[in-house]
Amino acid sequence: GNSVTQMEGPVTLSEEAFLTINCTYTATGYPSLFWYVQYPGEGLQLLLKATKADDKGSNKGFEATYRKETTSFHLEKGSVQVSDSAVYFCALSEKGGYNKLIFGAGTRLAVHP
Amino acid sequence: EAGVTQFPSHSVIEKGQTVTLRCDPISGHDNLYWYRRVMGKEIKFLLHFVKESKQDESGMPNNRFLAERTGGTYSTLKVQPAELEDSGVYFCASSRTGLHQPQHFGDGTRLSIL
Numbered sequence: 001g002n003s004v005t006q007m008e009g010p011v012t013l014s015e016e017a018f019l020t021i022n023c024t025y026t027a028t029g030y031p032s033l034f035w036y037v038q039y040p041g042e043g044l045q046l047l048l049k050a051t052k053a054d055d056k057g058s059n060k061g062f063e064a065t066y067r068k069e070t071t072s073f074h075l076e077k078g079s080v081q082v083s084d085s086a087v088y089f090c091a092l093s094e095k096g097g098y099n100k101l102i103f104g105a106g107t108r109l110a111v112h113p
Numbered sequence: 114e115a116g117v118t119q120f121p122s123h124s125v126i127e128k129g130q131t132v133t134l135r136c137d138p139i140s141g142h143d144n145l146y147w148y149r150r151v152m153g154k155e156i157k158f159l160l161h162f163v164k165e166s167k168q169d170e171s172g173m174p175n176n177r178f179l180a181e182r183t184g185g186t187y188s189t190l191k192v193q194p195a196e197l198e199d200s201g202v203y204f205c206a207s208s209r210t211g212l213h214q215p216q217h218f219g220d221g222t223r224l225s226i227l
Contacts, residue, residue, distance in 0.1 A: 034215075043221055044206075044221075102158070106150075
């Protein structure tokens with residue numbers, strides 16, 4: 001079945017460091033791909049998305065590119081801030097993006113001053 | 114617009130008791146989803162409503178879980194009787210119908226079974 005695998009955390013970085021959180025997926029057809037973020041004490045928020053191969057999603061300085069050849073959707077940010085500390089979830093949606101989401105296990109990011 | 118609202122935010126009950134979780138989706142969103150995250154693992158899909166109809170309930174773990182969405186507005190998820198392994202965070206999400214419409218999540222209900 002379809003699945004999402006993301007790197008285990010926690011990831012601990014200093015402020016202004018470069019961030020990469022790896023995400024790979026297994027899916028039939030052409031899923032949509034998402035990154036969701038959960039800040040402490042809050043619910044999940046959509047961070048960015050990509051709906052077809054080679055699309056780049058971006059938001060708040062974060063980017064991820066839909067790579068069909070490597071079945072990956074790695075999350076990157078050039079310079080993290082303390083306020084980016086959160087749990088990040090990679091997810092895919094079958095059938096074009098309005099059906100159920102399949103999530104990875106989540107990666108906790110801690111950014112220190 | 115108001116976001117997805119879930120109630121209660123936290124519930125602590127004893128094994129064998131009944132608990133009902135509620136979700137109010139964003140107004141106008143026909144799609145409503147329930148998910149749960151158990152013990153820090155991945156978030157797993159439970160079921161999907163389109164208006165008042167169950168579109169997909171393939172993720173419901175067993176018949177102790179009952180979800181309803183009468184009138185196609187808010188939804189309830191009842192666990193009866195609760196077991197220890199039901200502990201976790203239950204998320205609700207809603208979306209408009211259409212291609213690539215994102216799902217908007219509530220803050221979740223943390224359910225603790227003692």
